[in-house]
Amino acid sequence: MASNRSYTLIGLFLLGAIVLFVAAVLAFGGTRLLSDNRTAIIFFDQSVLGLTNGSKVLFRGVQVGTVKNVQLRLDPELGKARIGVTIEVGANNTVMMDGDGSTRDVTTQELVDRGLRAQLVVWSYVTSQLAVNLDFQPDSKPNFVAKKQDLAYPEIPAVPSQIEQLKDTVSDLPWKETLTTVNETMQSMVTLANDMDALITTLGPNLAQTSDAARDTMQAARTTITFSNTQIEKTLSGLRELTDNVNHQLVSRDAQIGRLLNNAEATSKNLTSISSNLEALTDPGSDDRQDIQSAIRDLSAGAASLRRFAETLERDPNSILFGESR
Template identity: 35%
Template structure:
């Protein structure tokens, strides 16, 4: 009997040791690891954060959420949510020393150097959140003295919280109203186009048909005019050739006539010169003969000049001289 009790006791003790070991290895209970406690105070909702949620330092788990409470300040009418963290003191070490970064005594110095806490979405499916610690000296340390006796790690807004605040600040109602007004305007414009476009399209189609007929008519007229112009130009060329031939012929005949006229004038001048010799110097006939000789000389000179001009430009017979 005693042997059986001893066996049962050993079995129970072994099971208890295995249970403690399992909890130590896989749970949040670390009986052989020194821990420190700190608090993060949030002044906005922390939906999705619960007790036991992981606490990470730049993504590496260094603790868990131990307690969540709500405190109301009657003076400012502000509700605060202090979240108690249980940190593994040896979860991080200072380079070149054996100091424990997450020791409660070191936290105020780390806060001065920029240690901040923020909410991180652990799973978009379940909506669970965790707390991540990181260094960000650019964010001012906003502390809440009197909320908790534990060292406080200032909170900063996460990117998700910033996005949420930005979306909340958007004038969604005005945007929706403007969108409704725009849709109404678009619907009105569509109705007006449905009413006005068919007559306009018919008018454009009719105008296009008239324009096509006009262009075709003009094309036919230009084609006929081109044919008539070719005929007219051919006739003008024939007329010009005929006129040139006739001018050449008349020019030759006129040249012969002018030569004969010149010879006649010369003979008349000779005859008058003979009469000039047989008349008395003071007689009236002598004076008339001298005048006739001068006229014949001028006529002969004019005939010679005209003949020369006609030989150079036979068109003088048609167009005459231009001043």
Template identity: 35%
Template sequence: MKPAGGVSQRRRPPLFTMSAKANKTLIGLFVLGALALGLGAIVALGSGTLFTPKLRCIMFFPNSVSGLEVGAPVLFRGVPLGTVKGIRILADPEHLKFYIPVVVEILGGRVELSGPGPKRTVETLLQARDTSPADLLRLLIRKGLRAQLVTQSFVTGQLAIALDLMPDTPERLVGKSDLVEIPTVPSMFEKLTKTLEKLPLQELVDRLIGAVTGIEALVNSPQVKRMPAKIDTALTSATTMLEAVKSQVNPLAHMLEITLDAYSGLARNVDRRADGLAAAAISAMGSFDATLKDARGALGNFQKIVNANSPTVTDLNRALSEIARAARSIRELADFLERHPEALIQGKGGARK
């Protein structure tokens, strides 16, 4: 069949022809390799957290979170445990209060156990408690777990969220989310701001201005202006006095030296005499010891003499008895002579006829 116009059209051959059919096995291997590479890249980029259990929780901040961004770290006593995933603003239409809900994602299995490793059958706190991450987090909240904004860098002003156990702080919950809520506490900057707000700044400023005014009046007073001249006069007097004292120092030093020499000689004399006195004292002590020995001997002899059974006492008693009888005889004689004085002439027998 020829087309109109008598020009015949020929069928052109294809530019490219397949020399062989595609190998299905090679294509399958290529796809599997690509999937393996993609999975490895995901695991590498995820820092090994792809298969780590995660828990999303929420915390409500009543004040500004300026400086906190999505991706900011969540720290527990300085150790990263998660990241910030969302920041919104929430309003309470009834009381016209505003909150900043911050959603964070906490990685499980980051808190390991202490003690020897070979004796443990579990490696993390979550495994040891044998509970869900949400229940473990609620238990920590009852123990005092609180969230607080902290500064990452004072240069950039970036913030992070710090978690810690603060059992002395109140458990303030908003409760407007299905996620587990971690109570928040004011940051250090907020505490400092509240402390400054309680200070009577205007009164302090007024007192400071009054103090500065008083100092200025004191500095400009005539007494202070005359003070340099008085100080100059006092310094001149002090210089004169020091010169006078200096002139007396040399004689005093000479006299002190003489006194010290005399004292040294006296000390030497005392030492020499002390030696002689010590010898005399030793000799006197020896004599005194001999005297004590003699006194002890005499005392012993006296005790022997005064003993009731000693011969001396017996003889003394006999002599005293005889003396007593003689005294009685003399007394009787005296009585008789007093009655008969003529007996001295006539005798005891009377007058002889």
């Protein structure tokens, strides 16, 4: 009986130890033994001031894990030093689109092959605290630092932070050439200002004389314009008087113009009648034309007789007294 009691006590003691161990694990370790957390390492070649153990690990702003360890990693062969940051991502922070837990175990290496990259971001500008942000950048080329067999955890390639990218962009700018150009431009502007000052000092008296001459010219032009306006007003007044006189003469001569037009009309009628008479005289079948032609023939015959008589007298002047000699 005594031995059975001792075995029972030992069994109870072992059972209590197991219960205490499980309770301690659950109390101090949470549920990590029952969870599928992911652990990975990231190498940064820039300053990680502000990143400490317990810093946040984000995916597009959503916290998915924490930083577990930040340590300096030396490479004696290459003579380089990098900062190794070990992170732990909780599996309970990643679910499927329908809200259920992930049923397929996607490895970290598969996520890296799909473009998963790590980047340092500022978590708090007040405390300068940094965080690690994870995101997919399939267009970026992965830059692995260590060999897979040399690491205890899979490596997530790092990409430069926005501050480092801005620094690289600024450092690539041709500051020296730009400053040289600006310096030369400033010197040119100073030289131009000095030349302008000397020119203005030299041209000062000439400008004053030119201003006085321009003022006198403007005064003379103003006087000329005033005189011209007076003359123009007088001319316009004379034109108005002439126009009034012409209108008065036209009104007073209206009756005379009417009579003159009537006389012109009567004259036109007389000319029309004369033209008709001339047409009648020149008509080949009219009696008046035949009478005129007969008179013209008689006049022609008389003229011929007178011409012969004149020739006779020219040959024998005495024929007018004694008659023509036979």
